[in-house]
Amino acid sequence: MGRLSALVRLIILSAIIFLAAVMMFKASGSDSAITGEAETITAGYSHLRYLDYRLDSEQPPLGKILAAAPLLLNKISFPINNINWQRDINAKEEVASQFFYEQGNDPDLILRHSRLSSIIAILLLTILLYILSRDLIGKWWALLPSFLVAFSPLALAYGHYATINAWSAITIFAAIVAFLKFLESPSRKKLLLSGLLFGLAQIASFTALILIPYLILILLIFYVWGIRQDWSMTEVGGRTSRFGKRAMRYSNALMGIFFTGLIIIICSYALFTLEYPIEKQQSDTEFVTNNFSPIWIKDGVRKISGIPILRGFGQYTLGVINHYQNYPISWNPNLSVIKTFLLKEPIASLLLLTIAAGLAIWNILKASWSMLRRRSHNLFDYLSTNFSEFAAMVFVGLGLGVAISINSSGGYEQILPTLPFLYLLMTSGVKKWFSGKALDPAKNFVIKIFLVYEEFLQLSLQTTLLGALIVGYGVTTLITYPHFLPFGNLLAGGTKNAHTHLNESDYNRGQDLKRLADWTRLNLADREKIAVDYSDEISLKYYLGDVARPWASSLGSPLEEGIDWLAIPITNRDYVWLDGLEPYDRVGKTILLYRLSD
Structure with missing residues (x-):
């Protein structure tokens, strides 16, 4: 039965991945280039082919170069002699138009090949989410969050466009998973892997800067929890020494991760600025930072952009400045992100989220009451067995907090990195809803559906409801195909009428x-x-x-x-x-x- 169960799980996961791949691949061939997509591809091609970073400094290179990499296998003409490339400052729109439509290239071929990398990123995210979920909630339940991500209209939308969003999501997710695995059982290999993935996340998206405060916070909580666990088992005279040394080890590990990431940033930007004339980089930097404050940061970036060994890092810093000039942080919450989430998330997952959130709130209230009456230490007990789940919860809160603090209309795709953690937490909550049931894997409803057990007719109301919501979620996505970007749920009046409630960039981007x-x-x-x-x-x-x-x-x-x-x-x-x-x-x-x- 064990081998049969493993085979069935593999078949289900493979079917999920296959259907998602087919939908994204077919949709990628029918949609036109969306706003900003041609610029991303053109910049990536110039980074790879000419090792020059004069275009699109406000985005890091990883997603762009992965999108453009297949183009190196084709005969592509680039407007290298055009005045927009040679003299203008960050003329990405003009150069992209020339690259796509005025050089004799086939724009549809460019789009098809460049969009493959985003498709791969979403499929890898689905697989990695299953691996993490399998360890946290069990092998069968792990299929649910993987299915929710693979069939998410948001993931499918940005999974078939050549933008940086898909690679931002997978690298941030991988960096967090690697860090949690390191905390679980520290080793040099896991520390190095954590640092490498942290660095890849930084060169995939400036959104990944959120990992710096996040990793510090999670490590601090882990350290405090560890002290709480070991306090009574440590002699009074040895506590300062033991916990002081532990603090030093954790600090050194975190600094190692950050340093490894910094090396990756410096090396990658050094490579892609190798043929970027230093005089032009300086003049471009001065122009872009003209209105930036504080002055000491602006002057520092301008200075290091003229130092050969540091100018790669100067270009990275310029990108950060440029990014946060375009998407400034505001103390006034941008609640349209929450509204958009409620209007674009399928109704089935909203209901699952409601169930999970309701149970979580009830459990938190019970735990708080117990702690107030000093009958238990539920928080520390919870952390001892659910630290990864707690870390996921913290990231979802932090990620959504950053998303609603960005002063920008639209930009719903910014929540994509939080989506796998949100679905994992949702599934964990739903699983607890079933905690009273004896869910033997051999009698799981998934097995019953696919092996047609006689007990199928005896499914509980809970299982039937869950099955109906899963089917409803899948059917919603299949009906939506191939129009994933403008998707709107029933609260928005359906995809047909969602434009009346959504920002333009969350519905129409020229596709x-x-x-x-x-x-x-x-x-x-x-x-x-x-x-x-x-x-x-x-x-x-x-x-x-x-x-x-x-x-x-x-x-x-x-x-x-x-x-x-x-x-x-x-x-x-x-x-x-x-x-x-x-x-x-x-x-x-x-x-x-x-x-x-x-």
Whole structure:
């Protein structure tokens, strides 16, 4: 039975991974480049091919170079002699447009190949989450958080675009897992691995800076908990020495992790600035930091950007400055992130989260009451058997806290790194809901479904509800395919109407342009024109050619120029003169088509 159970688990996990891979791969071929995607790929290609970091300094290199790596196997032309590349400062939009649409390259081939790395990242995240969950909640229950991540509309959305988000999520998750494994059983190999993964996270996303306070906090809690555990077993005269030495060991380990990460940052940036002319790096740095304060940081970054051995670190620091200029931290909470979560998370997982959160709150209240009455030390008892779960809880709280403190509209993808930990905690809570049941693996409902045991009809109400929610979650994702980015749950009125409640960047990022091109080829007569309101006129011309006329609401009605058709983003509310006119059609989820003549 043990081998059969292992085989069934492997089949289920493989099926989850296979379906997620197919959905992301197919969706990657049907969507146009979203906002910022062409710039990410172009910058990554320039980093790899020319070892030059003049483009897109506000993002670290890992996700970009992994996206661009397959392009090195193709004959790709880069606008290396264009004035935008040679003289302008961070002209990523202009260079990306030239790279994609004006150099004779195939933009669809570039997108397909570049998006493979994000697909791989989400699949690796699913596997790694299963490995961690298996140790914490059991082999069968570990399938649930893996399934939730693999079928998450958010993960599937950014898993099929060439952005840094997927690699940010997997590297942060891996760094935390490695650190917790080191605390569990310290060794030099685990310490080195923790440092390497911490460093990879830092060059994957500036969001990973959250790991610095997080690791310090978790280590401090672990140290205090260890003192509590060993206090009574240590002689009074030896406590200072024992716990002092332990504090020194932990401090040295943490500094080792940070130092290893710093070496990875310095080496990676040194490599990708190798052919970046030092004079241009200095001038670019001066321009970007012109309005930055405090002055001493600005002056320091400018200075080290001119020192050959340190200029790689100077470029990294410039990226951090640039990032937090674009996404400043605010003391006024950005509660739209919570609202967006409630509107974009599938209803099934929200219900699972409600169950888990309700049980957690009830258990916390009971534990607090017991501690107040001095009948137990539940917190320390909990940490002794559930420290990794507690660490996951801390990261979710810290991650969401940072997300709601960023002064930016949209940006829901910033919670992606917290998603695997959130689903792990959710599953742990649901498992405790079943704690009164004798869940022998041989009688688990998953086994019953796949092996058709006779006892299937005897499933409990809890198991039936859980099964229904899992099926509902999966069906929701399959119905949503391939429109994962604009997904909205029933609270948002479904994906069709979610644009009325969401920020534009959480619904429409230009992904339906290729679908519009297909529509025009099938529906427009010869020589018929269509006015299109689209932010990127160069990609519009590439896909639609002379059929499309770039348009804006300020130009009035296209009828005045003899154009019967108008295509506008569904999130654009500037066309007030269209009020009362029913759209002729809807392309994808984000483009409305109007026929203006009778």
